[in-house]
Structure formats: structure tokens, C-alpha cells
Amino acid sequence: MNSSTSKEAVINSKVIKIYNERAKRYDVSTLILYNLLGMRVNRHRKLAVKKLNLKKGDTVVEIGCGTGGNFLYLEEQVSGNGKIIGVDLTPAMLVEAESRVKENGWKNVELLQSGGESFEFPKNVDAIISTFALTMIPEYDRVICDGADALKQGGKWVVMDFRAPQNWLKRFVPLLVTLVKPYGGTIEMADRHPWESMGKYMSNVVVKGFWFGMAYIAEATKR
Numbered sequence: 001m002n003s004s005t006s007k008e009a010v011i012n013s014k015v016i017k018i019y020n021e022r023a024k025r026y027d028v029s030t031l032i033l034y035n036l037l038g039m040r041v042n043r044h045r046k047l048a049v050k051k052l053n054l055k056k057g058d059t060v061v062e063i064g065c066g067t068g069g070n071f072l073y074l075e076e077q078v079s080g081n082g083k084i085i086g087v088d089l090t091p092a093m094l095v096e097a098e099s100r101v102k103e104n105g106w107k108n109v110e111l112l113q114s115g116g117e118s119f120e121f122p123k124n125v126d127a128i129i130s131t132f133a134l135t136m137i138p139e140y141d142r143v144i145c146d147g148a149d150a151l152k153q154g155g156k157w158v159v160m161d162f163r164a165p166q167n168w169l170k171r172f173v174p175l176l177v178t179l180v181k182p183y184g185g186t187i188e189m190a191d192r193h194p195w196e197s198m199g200k201y202m203s204n205v206v207v208k209g210f211w212f213g214m215a216y217i218a219e220a221t222k223r
């Protein structure tokens with residue numbers, strides 16, 4: 001194991017511990033947090049999914065799918081004969097995702113336990129999404145590169161996440177880090193800029209900020 005992979009393994013085991021403990025309460029606790037912060041998260045989930053330009057029958061991969069909070073919106077787009085591949089590092093989060101899938105009777109969702117950084121994307125996928133997860137992965141650039149390789153021509157990669165604001169709220173970054181710390185958030189995450197990687201490997205990158213510039217949705221197209 002080289003030093004970067006052993007560092008990765010330590011980070012991943014911390015993430016697994018945090019999310020194994022939080023999985024059962026994740027949906028309720030994050031909804032409360034988002035409401036307290038005045039963020040209408042489901043509206044943004046829907047918007048992020050819309051940017052994937054999915055059609056019925058398409059295959060979409062979600063990296064860091066967690067409990068499957070985006071699945072309903074993805075299902076609405078790809079419907080029964082399309083496919084959703086949900087990838088996550090944490091077993092307990094996938095257990096919650098599996099319950100959601102069963103409760104809704106969805107037959108077209110495949111759940112895989114894997115780090116995004118070591119996931120082998122299936123070839124020619126129609127779209128890839130990651131929400132509030134990619135910035136947690138130190139090797140996010142590799143994930144974006146591998147995903148871009150696997151996308152079919154014209155396919156979309158969409159990322160929604162928090163970011164350090166560049167406006168007058170800059171001074172509140174330490175407070176923001178404190179808020180996301182129970183969810184594995186770290187100050188290092190402020191220096192990770194997935195939209196820059198998207199620009200390296202794809203075209204037509206569009207980044208739209210929301211929640212006072214502290215969150216964004218970035219989209220890019222495979223050419």
C-alpha cells in the first residue's frame with residue numbers, strides 16, 4: 001500500500017464509522033438541519049436531476065448515493081426500464097437505500113458498496129450524479145475522470161455540494177465546517193473544487209451557486 005492509498009483507507013474507515021452510526025437517523029436529521037439553515041434541499045435535488053437530461057430507459061450512476069434521497073427524482077426520469085446504479089462506501093447507508101427501494105417497489109435499482117475512487121464505471125452510461133458526497137473523496141479528480149471516460153457521447157455529469165463562499169460569508173467557513181463535521185466534513189474539503197476537474201475532462205461546464213453561495217450545482221457534458 002503506498003502512502004496515498006493508506007491515507008485514503010484511513011479517511012474511508014472514518015467515513016464508514018460516522019455514516020454507519022448515522023444511517024438510521026440520516027434522512028430525518030439532515031432534513032431538520034437543512035430546514036434550520038433555510039435550504040429547500042428537495043427542490044435542489046430535483047433541479048440537479050433535471051440537469052442530467054435523462055430519458056426513459058437511460059442508465060444513471062450515483063456516486064455516494066447514501067440512503068437514496070435522489071432515487072425518486074431519478075426514477076421519475078428513467079422509469080421502469082431504465083436503471084439506477086447507486087454506489088456508496090457505507091454499508092448501513094446502503095441498507096437504508098435498500099429499504100427505500102423495497103418500500104417503493106423499484107425493480108431497476110442496483111446498489112453497490114464501493115469507494116467512488118475505486119469504482120469501475122460501466123461503459124457508455126447515460127449520466128452520472130453525486131450530491132453532497134464527492135467533496136468528501138480526496139481522490140475526487142480521479143472519480144470525475146473515470147466517470148467522464150465511462151460516459152457516452154453527450155452524457156452529463158452533475159455534482160451538487162457545499163463549497164466555501166467567496167463573498168462576505170467567507171469568514172463563516174469555520175462555522176460551516178463545524179455544522180458539517182458530524183457528517184464527516186473537514187476544512188480540507190474547502191480546497192476541493194470538482195467543477196475544475198469537470199472542466200479538465202468534459203465540456204460546457206456550468207456552475208450555479210445557491211444558498212448564499214455556500215452550495216452549488218455543477219454540470220458538464222462529455223464531448
Ligand SMILES: C[S@@+](CC[C@H](N)C(=O)[O-])C[C@H]1O[C@@H](n2cnc3c(N)ncnc32)[C@H](O)[C@@H]1O
Pocket residue numbers: 012015019063064065066067068069070087088089090093114115116117130131132133136137183
Ligand atoms: C452527506 S452523505 C450524502 C448522501 C446522499 N448523496 C445525499 O444527497 O443525501 C455522504 C455520503 O457519501 C458517502 N461517501 C463518503 N465517501 C465516499 C467514498 N469515498 N466513496 C463512496 N461514497 C462515499 C458516505 O458513505 C455517505 O453516504
